[in-house]
Amino acid sequence: MSERFDENSDEVLSRRLAGELPRYAAPARLRVTIVDAATPTPRRPAWLGPLLAAAATAMLLALVVLPVLPRIVPSDPTQRYVRAVVSEHSRTLMWGARHGEILPSALPWLTQESGIALPKVFVGDERLEFVTAEPVYLERQRGIAIHYRDSDGHMLTYIALPAPGLTVPDPARVQIGRWRPALMRDSGFAAWVWKQGDVGCFLVSDMVSTDDVERFKEYFTRVRATTEPVPAY
Amino acid sequence: MADLEFQRQALTHLDALYNFAMYLTKRPPDADDLVQETYLRAFRFSHRFQPGTHLRAWLFQILRNTFLTFYRVREREAPVAEDGVPEWDVPMFHHAPEDDGTSMDAHTDLERAMRRLPEEFRSVLLLAEVEGLPLEEVARVMACPVGTVKSRIFRAKERLRGLLRDYETK
Numbered sequence: 001m002s003e004r005f006d007e008n009s010d011e012v013l014s015r016r017l018a019g020e021l022p023r024y025a026a027p028a029r030l031r032v033t034i035v036d037a038a039t040p041t042p043r044r045p046a047w048l049g050p051l052l053a054a055a056a057t058a059m060l061l062a063l064v065v066l067p068v069l070p071r072i073v074p075s076d077p078t079q080r081y082v083r084a085v086v087s088e089h090s091r092t093l094m095w096g097a098r099h100g101e102i103l104p105s106a107l108p109w110l111t112q113e114s115g116i117a118l119p120k121v122f123v124g125d126e127r128l129e130f131v132t133a134e135p136v137y138l139e140r141q142r143g144i145a146i147h148y149r150d151s152d153g154h155m156l157t158y159i160a161l162p163a164p165g166l167t168v169p170d171p172a173r174v175q176i177g178r179w180r181p182a183l184m185r186d187s188g189f190a191a192w193v194w195k196q197g198d199v200g201c202f203l204v205s206d207m208v209s210t211d212d213v214e215r216f217k218e219y220f221t222r223v224r225a226t227t228e229p230v231p232a233y
Numbered sequence: 234m235a236d237l238e239f240q241r242q243a244l245t246h247l248d249a250l251y252n253f254a255m256y257l258t259k260r261p262p263d264a265d266d267l268v269q270e271t272y273l274r275a276f277r278f279s280h281r282f283q284p285g286t287h288l289r290a291w292l293f294q295i296l297r298n299t300f301l302t303f304y305r306v307r308e309r310e311a312p313v314a315e316d317g318v319p320e321w322d323v324p325m326f327h328h329a330p331e332d333d334g335t336s337m338d339a340h341t342d343l344e345r346a347m348r349r350l351p352e353e354f355r356s357v358l359l360l361a362e363v364e365g366l367p368l369e370e371v372a373r374v375m376a377c378p379v380g381t382v383k384s385r386i387f388r389a390k391e392r393l394r395g396l397l398r399d400y401e402t403k
Contacts, residue, residue, distance in 0.1 A: 013390050017362040021347060022340050026251035030265055031244060034272045038240055 077165055079184070081200060082193060084138040086186045089157040089204040092147055103133050103146070110135060114144040116160050116199065117232040122223045127151060136161070144229070148219075154212075156205045156219060160229035163200025168193055176217050179224055183213070192220045199229045239279050243272065246289050249364055250296055256359055257300050259348060267303070271296040290370035297356060297374055346396035354389035357382055 074080050103123045111117045113135035124130030131147040136159060143161025150156065172182035172193075181194035185208065192203040203223055207216040250271060254264035274295050275282075282291055347355055353375070360371045361382070372379045 010387075010390055013393060014362050016343060017347075017358060018365070020341060020343050021363055022344055023248070023363075024252045024255040024264075026247045026268065027261075027265070030251065030268060031247055033265075034244070034247075034269055035240070037269065037273060038276045 078167060078169055078182075078193065079186070081139055081163060081166055081202070082184045082186050082191050085157070085159045085191060085202040085204050086189045088136055088138060088145060088159060089155070089189060090187070092145070092157060093155055103130060106133060110144055111232050113142070115142045115162070115232050116144040116229050118144070118160075118227065118229055120226055120228040121146070122158075122226040124148060125222065128156065128219055128222060131155075139163070146227075148223075150215075150219065154205055154207055156203060156223075158223055158227065159202045159204070160196075160199050160227075162198055162231055163195070164198045166193075166195060166200040168195055174217070176224075177221055179220075181220060181224070190216060192216070194224070196229060198231065201227075201229065236279075239282075240276060242288060243275055243279075243292060246292050247272075249289065250292055253293060253296060253356075253359055253364070254300070256347065256355060257297070257352065267296060267300055270299050274299065287366075287370050289364075290366055290374055293360060293364075293366070294374040294376075301352075342397055342400040343393075346393050346400065349396055350389060350392055353385055354392060357385045358389050358393070361386055 074083060103121055107118060107121070110133055122128075122130075128148045128150050131149050133144065133146045136143050136145045138159070138161060141161045141163065143159055146158045148156040148158070168182045169184075170182075172184055173180045174183050179194065181192040184191050184193055188208065189204055189206055190208045190213065191205075192201075194201050201224075203216075203220055205212075205216055205219070207213060247268070251264060251268050254267040254271075255261065258264050258267055271292065275292055282288065347358065350358070357371060357375060360366045360374055361368065366374070368379050368382050372382045375382060375385075377385075
């Protein structure tokens with residue numbers, strides 16, 4: 001047998017190495033892995049980064065600047081009042097009330113701060129939940145704001161403030177029971193406008209669709225029937 | 234990164250490179266890693282390849298250099314035992330780690346004997362006798378003169394014969 005290895009001359013050994021040594025073939029997944037690794041991932045265009053940064057900066061500036069841009073003030077005093085109470089309502093929606101006062105315990109303080117007394121006030125029921133009350137300053141007048149939330153999550157803001165020059169526009173009046181408030185709109189919000197003596201009263205909400213307005217009428221009735229604002233001084 | 238034509242040409246040598254890597258590392262996972270790293274380096278430095286020269290030899294050269302770099306680091310971290318290579322002047326050669334549970338099984342005495350050769354001997358035999366590279370190309374891959382390649386082939390065959398004889402007598 002040893003003769004066999006003695007016969008392993010250089011030529012024989014070369015032949016054995018070339019012919020008998022097992023060869024290992026690369027697994028198929030290795031080829032896939034290499035090709036995948038070598039394929040460059042699509043690069044973002046060089047201008048895309050600065051463009052996105054500039055757009056983001058512009059949007060941020062717009063968000064900061066837009067609220068302080070001068071707005072065209074309506075010449076109609078009623079419309080001016082409506083715009084003011086709608087702004088107050090939307091501010092409350094975004095940032096919440098400045099104070100969280102509970103009725104009726106806070107009424108003396110509210111009267112002192114707002115100049116509006118409330119001998120009768122709607123403090124909520126099963127449909128309309130009282131949220132908070134706070135003094136406000138709108139159209140150069142101190143007033144009182146009471147916020148409610150209905151069962152569907154709609155926020156309502158009742159605002160009463162002295163408004164001797166306020167006239168309720170007849171064309172916008174709607175008959176609701178024995179009252180005829182005006183339904184006015186501004187910035188996507190609806191507002192009931194009425195007067196009780198020299199006090200201008202507003203009930204603002206985002207209920208603007210036909211169905212919502214019917215419900216809004218009910219809310220008006222609840223508030224109007226049980227709230228009586230009078231100048232305190 | 235290399236163009237698609239270069240990649241396509243380089244990948245035609247995948248099986249040969251993998252076979253070489255298997256005999257160097259003795260472990261399929263290590264061979265996978267070694268071949269993958271070889272191709273990534275080849276694609277990254279494809280501009281250094283001189284068209285008209287032997288692409289196959291260039292790839293073998295990258296693979297072996299990568300292997301030596303990798304195992305030299307390992308050797309520094311944990312010296313490798315020299316079991317199975319008795320009384321030969323092996324310390325000057327680089328050895329892959331000895332077999333463990335993940336290494337491939339030898340199918341023949343010839344393969345087992347090949348795996349016990351020092352890396353320099355194993356490589357010259359694989360490149361010259363198995364892959365059929367000209368001695369000049371083998372010298373380029375091994376980074377040594379052609380005369381050294383011839384000498385190593387001669388000595389490698391001597392050891393191979395000795396190992397085969399030992400297996401037979403056992």
